[in-house]
Amino acid sequence: MHIRRSLPFLAGALLVPLLAACGGEDKSDAKESTSLTVLAAASLTDVFKQAGAAYEKEHPGTKVTFSFAGSQELAAQVRQGAPADALVTADTKTMEDLRKDTGSPTVIAKNRLTIATAKDNPKNVKSLSDLSRDDLKVVLAAPEVPVGRYSKKVLDQQHVTVKPASQEPNVRAVLSKVSLGEADAGIVYVTDATTAKNKISTTPIPDAQNAVASYPAATLKNSKHADQAADFVKWLSTDEAQKLLRTAGFQQP
The missing domain is CATH 3.40.190.10 (Periplasmic binding protein-like II)
Incomplete structure (x- = not known):
């Protein structure tokens, strides 16, 4: 009698690990991210x-x-x-x-370039040639950076000599300097200027003088x-x- 009552218990005990094993297989088959x-x-x-x-x-x-x-x-x-x-x-x-x-x-x-200036353009920057003015603090990207190379190209083509206050490691660093008021102007991509339109102003560069990135x-x-x-x-x-x-x-x- 005692043995008969134990059989259901043993069957259940054996079934638990079997179900666990089945569950484990399903989990392992799940698609990995x-x-x-x-x-x-x-x-x-x-x-x-x-x-x-x-x-x-x-x-x-x-x-x-x-x-x-x-x-x-x-x-x-x-x-x-x-x-x-x-x-x-x-x-x-x-x-x-x-x-x-x-x-x-x-x-x-x-993409194309544009001149970013302090909000409302207080120094009245109208063109690339203005970036050579002594009263302006201009920042550019370093020449090793694509936007720096493009900037140098457009300035050289217009025979404009700029002595940058700093040469930044990327275009966002140039944009930051201008938007924080640490520079009067800088050359950035049109798309970057758009992201900071409430903090800066822009002076467009004519297509004939611009570079395509x-x-x-x-x-x-x-x-x-x-x-x-x-x-x-x-x-x-x-x-x-x-x-x-x-x-x-x-x-x-």
């Missing part, structure tokens, strides 16, 4: 935060993390083997110099998520991503 790291030019900071959110919404299980810096800093990170999956620079030269480390690049957007995107060969990285780079050329870029002021590729 993917985390992508994208190195991106500083001028893409605002729009890429929006783009990342849109991409994640379309691709459940994929998390996109951005590292923003000057393109020359991003290039240094790639050469040092920093763990990342994709790269977007603010010029084609930087990307071309990294061709052994990347997949085939695709230009996703273009191209933004190529590419996967990195050391990515641990090659397929997902390629998908993200491809997505940057879709209508949804391009709409975000246009709204932010970037031009068509």
Whole structure:
């Protein structure tokens, strides 16, 4: 009698680990999430935060993390083997110099330069030639930075000599100096000026005197998520991503 009453208990005890084992198999079969790291030019900071959110919404299980810096800093990170999956620079030269480390690049957007001045332009800056005035404190990006190279190009073409108060590591640093009142003027991208329109004023640079910045995107060969990285780079050329870029002021590729 005692033995018969024990049988149901034993059967239940044996069934518990069996069910646990089955549950464990289901959990192991669950789809793992993917985390992508994208190195991106500083001028893409605002729009890429929006783009990342849109991409994640379309691709459940994929998390996109951005590292923003000057393109020359991003290039240094790639050469040092920093763990990342994709790269977007603010010029084609930087990307071309990294061709052994990347997949085939695709230009996703273009940009132009503008002169950023203190709010309401108190020093009355009207053109590139005004940036050579002795009464102005002008900041530029360093020549190693794409926006710094573009700035030098447009100034040289107009035979304008500027003695910058400082040379900054990226375009956002130039914008910050002007918006904080630490400089009277600086050359930035049109899109960056738009993000600070309540803190600065702008003096347009005519198209004939301006420079066009191209933004190529590419996967990195050391990515641990090659397929997902390629998908993200491809997505940057879709209508949804391009709409975000246009709204932010970037031009068509």
